[in-house]
Structure formats: C-alpha cells, structure tokens
Amino acid sequence: MDTVPLIDVRALVDPTSSPLARREVAARMGAACRNTGFFYVVGHGVDVGLQTRLEVLARDFFARPEEEKQRVRMALGGRAWRGFFPVGGELTSGRPDRKEGLYFGTELPPDDPRVRAGTPLHGPNLFPLEPEGLGGAVLAYMAALTSLGHSLMSGIALSLDLEADFFATRYMADPTVLFRIFNYPPGPEVDAQGLPVWGVGEHTDYGVLTILKQDDAGGLQVKTRQDGQTRWVDAPPVEDAFVCNIGDMLDRMTRGVYRSTPHRVLNRAGRDRLSLPFFFDPDWTAEVRAIDSPALKDAGADDHAERWDRQSVHRFEGTYGDYLLGKVGKVFPDLRAEVL
Ligand SMILES: O=C(O)CCC(=O)C(=O)O
Numbered sequence: 001m002d003t004v005p006l007i008d009v010r011a012l013v014d015p016t017s018s019p020l021a022r023r024e025v026a027a028r029m030g031a032a033c034r035n036t037g038f039f040y041v042v043g044h045g046v047d048v049g050l051q052t053r054l055e056v057l058a059r060d061f062f063a064r065p066e067e068e069k070q071r072v073r074m075a076l077g078g079r080a081w082r083g084f085f086p087v088g089g090e091l092t093s094g095r096p097d098r099k100e101g102l103y104f105g106t107e108l109p110p111d112d113p114r115v116r117a118g119t120p121l122h123g124p125n126l127f128p129l130e131p132e133g134l135g136g137a138v139l140a141y142m143a144a145l146t147s148l149g150h151s152l153m154s155g156i157a158l159s160l161d162l163e164a165d166f167f168a169t170r171y172m173a174d175p176t177v178l179f180r181i182f183n184y185p186p187g188p189e190v191d192a193q194g195l196p197v198w199g200v201g202e203h204t205d206y207g208v209l210t211i212l213k214q215d216d217a218g219g220l221q222v223k224t225r226q227d228g229q230t231r232w233v234d235a236p237p238v239e240d241a242f243v244c245n246i247g248d249m250l251d252r253m254t255r256g257v258y259r260s261t262p263h264r265v266l267n268r269a270g271r272d273r274l275s276l277p278f279f280f281d282p283d284w285t286a287e288v289r290a291i292d293s294p295a296l297k298d299a300g301a302d303d304h305a306e307r308w309d310r311q312s313v314h315r316f317e318g319t320y321g322d323y324l325l326g327k328v329g330k331v332f333p334d335l336r337a338e339v340l
C-alpha cells in the first residue's frame with residue numbers, strides 16, 4: 001500500500017486480448033486508484049523511438065539561450081495558453097516552482113469554431129519550434145498518449161463495473177488534452193530562509209488521468225496515507241514505464257473512492273531533470289456528474305479540511321471547461337487577465 005505499484009496494461013492496449021485478461025488488469029488499476037492513486041504502467045505500446053526522439057529534442061530546446069526560448073513565450077500563445085515559461089514563472093500554492101516549461105494542447109486551426117469564438121485554452125500550438133522536428137514529435141506523442149489514455153480509461157471503467165467505453169462515450173469523446181514538457185534545473189535544496197526549493201510544490205492534479213514520462217534523474221514524491229498516517233514515498237524512474245495518477249475530477253466523480261493523491265518534485269540529481277506530464281481530461285463542454293455504480297458503495301466522507309488547497313473534491317457543477325478555468329489563474333497570475 002505504501003509504494004507505487006507497477007501494472008502491465010498490455011491487455012487493455014491489445015485489441016485481441018480476452019475480456020478476462022482486461023478485467024484482471026482493470027482490477028489491479030482499481031486497487032491502485034483506491035490506495036495510492038498512483039501506479040506505473042508498462043506494456044503501454046508507446047513507441048520507444050518516438051519517446052527518445054522527443055526527449056533529445058526537448059533537451060536541446062531547454063539548453064538554448066533564454067532569448068531564443070522567449071521567442072515562443074506564453075504571452076504569444078494568448079488565450080490558447082501555449083508556449084514557454086521561464087524558471088519561477090509558474091506558482092504552486094502561491095510559491096514559484098524551480099522549473100521551466102513548454103505548454104502544448106490539442107492543435108486546432110484558427111478557423112475552428114471554438115478558436116473563432118475565443119474559447120480559452122483552444123487554439124494552435126506555438127509552432128514552428130527550434131530544434132526542427134520538436135513540434136512534429138510533440139504532435140505524434142500527444143496522438144500516441146491520447147490513444148493510451150483511452151485504453152487506460154477503459155480499464156478504469158471496467159474497474160468500476162462500467163462498460164469499457166463509459167468514459168470515451170460520455171466524457172472524453174473530444175478530451176481536453178494538456179501536455180507539458182518541464183525542465184527542472186539543479187540548485188540548492190533550500191533557500192536563504194532554509195525553506196525547501198521545490199521543483200513543483202505539493203499539489204494534486206485537476207483532471208481525470210495524468211500520464212507522466214520522467215527521465216532518469218528521479219525526484220518525484222507521492223504522499224501516501226495508511227491508518228491515518230501520511231508518508232512521502234519516492235516514485236523513482238522505471239525503465240520504459242509511465243507514472244499514472246488520478247486527478248481531482250475523477251476523485252470527485254467517484255466521491256473520493258479513487259484518490260487524487262498529493263505529490264511534489266525535488267530535483268536532487270545535481271543536473272537537469274526532464275519530465276513530460278500528459279493530462280487526459282473530460283471534454284470542455286462535459287457536465288461532469290458523480291458516477292453511479294455499486295462498485296462505489298463505499299464512497300467516503302468529505303476530506304476538504306485536510307487537502308492542500310482546502311477545496312472540497314466532492315462539490316461541483318457546470319462544465320469541465322468552467323472548472324478548469326477556475327484553476328488556471330492561480331498558477332499563472334500574469335496570464336489571468338488574458339485568459340479569463
Ligand atoms: O514533473 C513531475 O514529475 C511531476 C509534474 C507534476 O506533478 C505536474 O505537472 O502536475
């Protein structure tokens with residue numbers, strides 16, 4: 001219960017696998033979602049060559065001079081919320097993180113009705129990017145992870161005694177996809193006041209499912225709970241495995257049974273750490289509801305007083321888009337006026 005389990009999800013990805021094999025994988029995922037809310041996946045089928053190409057190109061990007069990276073700064077992405085932010089440009093719980101990053105999302109042309117209507121977080125990515133090939137690798141990776149996201153959600157649906165396509169048809173026919181590439185530079189572990197300098201401070205993710213690719217530097221920590229005690233455990237890099245975790249919206253949909261678990265990053269490697277979180281979330285216009293299933297009869301009490309952001313995970317109404325916009329301004333204060 002205290003460590004992050006590793007699950008081979010091949011049966012969910014392989015169209016020829018048996019229903020029994022799928023259910024077995026789903027049961028393991030369900031157990032992980034109820035316990036740590038975090039699990040590794042292997043057997044995911046995402047091409048290793050593509051992953052390596054993306055990692056090499058991303059490292060090349062972050063190694064470039066600041067003024068070159070600023071050519072694709074977030075201010076140029078406007079309402080679409082895309083582009084580069086420098087170290088200290090993003091806040092978690094009101095404090096700047098020691099990380100820089102590139103933001104991407106679903107590539108939409110300017111004549112898409114949602115882009116024309118000025119819908120926040122919808123639009124084109126800030127392409128072309130240097131080095132050449134980075135933009136193409138990002139699009140190919142987002143397509144591969146979207147497919148994996150649907151496979152994993154079929155497992156989560158089966159684990160809740162729902163039809164395998166429950167999420168795909170009701171909530172994620174046109175999923176909200178946010179993809180980020182982060183670089184955590186090395187530096188002292190504490191600041192002048194002796195406070196830890198987090199790569200990312202303690203937080204939970206907003207959405208449904210996060211699929212993270214991390215390099216070999218380590219530094220991701222997960223807050224586990226057992227018998228009322230909390231403990232931070234490491235989620236170290238595992239060869240060709242993604243780290244998956246449940247976000248607040250799935251926590252809400254399952255009335256707290258599937259846990260959105262706090263996590264944070266401290267880069268102690270003495271060199272840059274590269275990580276690539278992919279957020280796979282409901283359709284922008286989806287009205288998200290609590291899931292009705294006998295599998296959730298043990299739905300628990302509200303724990304908002306203990307949570308990092310003091311928000312109840314169970315209270316919600318409106319569309320996923322409205323919910324997400326409520327969060328954006330807190331992490332990028334400069335962008336708030338532009339986006340909201
Ligand atoms: O970089 C990581 O390992 C985690 C990033 C993260 O937690 C996030 O972006 O929400």
Ligand SMILES: [Fe+2]
Pocket residue numbers: 203204205263
């Ligand atoms: Fe996170």
